[in-house]
Amino acid sequence: MAENKKVTPYKDSELNKKQQVEQMFDNISSNYDGLNRVISLGTDVKWRKKVLKMVQAKKPESILDIATGTGDLAISFAMHTATPKIVGLDISNGMLEVARKKVASTEIEKKVSFIQGDSENLPFEDNSFDVITVSFGIRNFETLEKGLSEIKRVLKKGGLFIILETSVPTKFPFKQGYNVYSKNILPLIGKIFSKDKVAYSYLSESASVFPHGEALNNILKKIGFIKVDNKPQTFGVATIYSASK
Numbered sequence: 001m002a003e004n005k006k007v008t009p010y011k012d013s014e015l016n017k018k019q020q021v022e023q024m025f026d027n028i029s030s031n032y033d034g035l036n037r038v039i040s041l042g043t044d045v046k047w048r049k050k051v052l053k054m055v056q057a058k059k060p061e062s063i064l065d066i067a068t069g070t071g072d073l074a075i076s077f078a079m080h081t082a083t084p085k086i087v088g089l090d091i092s093n094g095m096l097e098v099a100r101k102k103v104a105s106t107e108i109e110k111k112v113s114f115i116q117g118d119s120e121n122l123p124f125e126d127n128s129f130d131v132i133t134v135s136f137g138i139r140n141f142e143t144l145e146k147g148l149s150e151i152k153r154v155l156k157k158g159g160l161f162i163i164l165e166t167s168v169p170t171k172f173p174f175k176q177g178y179n180v181y182s183k184n185i186l187p188l189i190g191k192i193f194s195k196d197k198v199a200y201s202y203l204s205e206s207a208s209v210f211p212h213g214e215a216l217n218n219i220l221k222k223i224g225f226i227k228v229d230n231k232p233q234t235f236g237v238a239t240i241y242s243a244s245k
Helices: 018-041 043-058 071-078 093-103 144-152 176-193 199-209 214-223
Strands: 062-066 083-089 112-116 129-135 155-166 226-233 238-244
Touching: 018 043, 018 093, 018 199, 043 071, 043 129, 043 155, 043 226, 043 238, 071 083, 071 093, 071 112, 071 129, 071 155, 071 226, 083 093, 093 112, 129 144, 144 155, 144 226, 176 199, 214 226, 214 238
Parallel strands: 062 083, 062 129, 083 112, 129 155
Antiparallel strands: 155 238, 226 238
């Protein structure tokens, strides 16, 4: 699959995808963390730890975490690296408010800042960050190539770009099990525990059509990234991608 199909949370909405995604994450921000742990069976924590190790090895002076959500990854960087400049950016102010509450009155409050912004129009100068990460957010970009081009613009030469994103297993029986879980169980959990009844159906559908593996590798190379690599996680239900500039 070479291109990102347009999947939006609210089919009948007059808002564009970017506005719909902002609305959706505002709606689910209060219980997002808890549902994430339940839906991923806790494995998302393990995946983020692998991303942390990759970042630690780089010893960056500056980190940008795009689609930071409630700030889990950015906060982990602040706690476990010596990086003096860490920025978490997200389109949803509801998610950012949760992130800010997590660091309020803590030692890392001055080390990490959370700002509302558009991943496809980043409010930073060229070559601003040593490391840029996107965790479970890149499939929500309205225009994937534009967002990736912006990331490349603000990444320093020789910098590290990491994507952690859901993917679709290709081998039996994991492919069949994933399909049953993502199409039936995941949306059901969302309907029971979230006030936004369509959000988790969208998250499942968007993951199923988003380019992954070599398809996303090829898009990264097309944008101009180098040293592109991907490592499937947990039988292929998620993938960690790395690239440089």
